[in-house]
Amino acid sequence: MYSLGIKLSLLNKIKKPNKNATFVFGLQKSGTSAITGLLAAYTGKSATIDTKYLWEPYRTQLLEDELTIKQLVNRFSYPFSKEIIKEPSATFFIDKVSEFFSLDKFIFIVRNPFDNIRSILNRLSLPGDDDHIDPSRIHPNWRYIFKSEGQANYIDTLIANWLAANDQPGWTSHPGCLLIRYEDFNADKEGVIGHISHQLGFGRMNDISDIVDKQFQPKGSSPDSLVEFFGQKNFEKIASKCEKVGHELGYQRLA
Template identity: 30%
Template structure:
């Protein structure tokens, strides 16, 4: 009897969650001028945007594209927006609950600065950049994948099949990447595309290096709030002092993690832009 209830309850929970999301989208109002964060996945967009929201007391909405993929059943819509099949303003109107907060963060926004400027002309935008070697390594750590493979094998592809949008990230869907490159090469190209989009934005986009955030999180958030014209409502340093610091543990050097070939591929692909941000 209990097993039957569990089998029935899962689709029931899904139906209830879907109904709640439907009602939220029908009743939500898009905030006209949110602070918009973009950057590569695992570049620090979540940490920085969340801490800014906490420090200023503002509401935050995370990852509209990812939430649509995981919750609303419409698949991964970034390629449709990039290719012009789905105008960004139509995307926003369809999912207003994901754009009702004062701060809206999605790594994929890095490819949509101009479109976002048209939909939210009064919105300040922020670009988070991170050393591509550590950025790509963090993505692979998240997926429990090695960085020294020549190509992804059956085990890695099965893992990606379970991970939803990460398959699209590694493939670079909608970005016109070189399909002959291996998974490291495509991730490096994706990093370059994001940086290219930042430089080509045509509108002021505030730059934050993730490494500067790690060096002094409180100072960076205070400076960013002032730059964006936001009022600090909490003592960031006091909050951070009460939190444990997790530096993680990496037993492998960058060279050992990627291997000589893949590390050289990242540095060759990203090298020109790395120098602009001080990544030796």
């Protein structure tokens, strides 16, 4: 019996990266896992839901041109051999991804910044109404997001992250982009998954009615009041800084 590490090493040698894979982009906790998982189940297609090979240190190596996407996916080919690939980190370097993968059609998930940022904080067991947080409290896989968190309010850091992910009109308005709002998906999961599949020409292989409410990631809590969760100061920061991009993405009201 092979260990998991040996098995993955063998698969990386056997499998070839799929240049025509359908990518799912979107900030962490924007619904990318649920949409990818349900789409894969609906269409019967293989999927990668997160891959450590686009986390640190590979993320920085790609961004600083110390490593090309071609080198990376040929070295760690197994997760990139699937028909659908989802990894939120890739949202910040779609141009790098496009140097190897076709991206003729891809999915881009967006979510209201208040709920997106709140969900990230829930995932990390962090409050929303402080000025600063201790980086040592943050899980190592998420710590890179806050690496500049020395003098900046951590909510400012998360706002900047939301904007960096979602303020990409060259990609969100790209002819091949299927832009999906998480709120629309949440209101009609089967309908939106069917729409995505139709738009991508995938068709339907399986009934997903029994798994539409499956939790693909830990579920966050929904506060009675966003103002209470974030505090007035942090709430107003999110509202003012995200308003323009939010409107461009179809959010007439952010909260």
